[in-house]
Amino acid sequence: MATPTTTQTPTTPQTKTRTPAGTDAAPEAEERIERDRARIDDLDRRIIALVQERVEVSARIQRTRIEAGGRRVNLSREMEILARYREELGKPGTSLAMTLLELCRGRV
Numbered sequence: 056m057a058t059p060t061t062t063q064t065p066t067t068p069q070t071k072t073r074t075p076a077g078t079d080a081a082p083e084a085e086e087r088i089e090r091d092r093a094r095i096d097d098l099d100r101r102i103i104a105l106v107q108e109r110v111e112v113s114a115r116i117q118r119t120r121i122e123a124g125g126r127r128v129n130l131s132r133e134m135e136i137l138a139r140y141r142e143e144l145g146k147p148g149t150s151l152a153m154t155l156l157e158l159c160r161g162r163v
């Protein structure tokens with residue numbers, strides 16, 4: 056019989072116990088990870104608040120433009136924003152900017 060070439064999925068669960076931070080319980084590492092996670096949680100809260108603020112300011116611009124007879128979308132401005140994020144953050148920056156623009160567009 057031929058030997059199977061695919062990797063078999065293990066049927067027994069991993070027995071090694073992991074701490075919440077995913078280390079093997081070196082207390083200093085555990086503490087450092089917990090502290091840095093608290094910082095990340097705080098940064099994420101602030102990032103979300105900034106995104107919400109961006110959505111509001113963007114809606115105001117779009118509303119003003121529409122009331123003045125313009126269009127909701129301004130593609131040349133969007134290109135500037137995409138370029139800025141790409142310059143600062145590389146290729147994933149473009150995806151991030153696209154997500155931000157998706158959140159901000161069409162909220163008027």
Ligand SMILES: O=C(O)C(=O)C[C@]1(C(=O)O)C=C[C@@H](O)C=C1
Pocket residue numbers: 113116117127128129130132133136155156159160
């Ligand atoms: O800067 C503008 O003109 C906006 O309307 C804001 C914004 C943005 O969220 O950055 C939103 C829609 C436009 O297509 C371009 C940019």
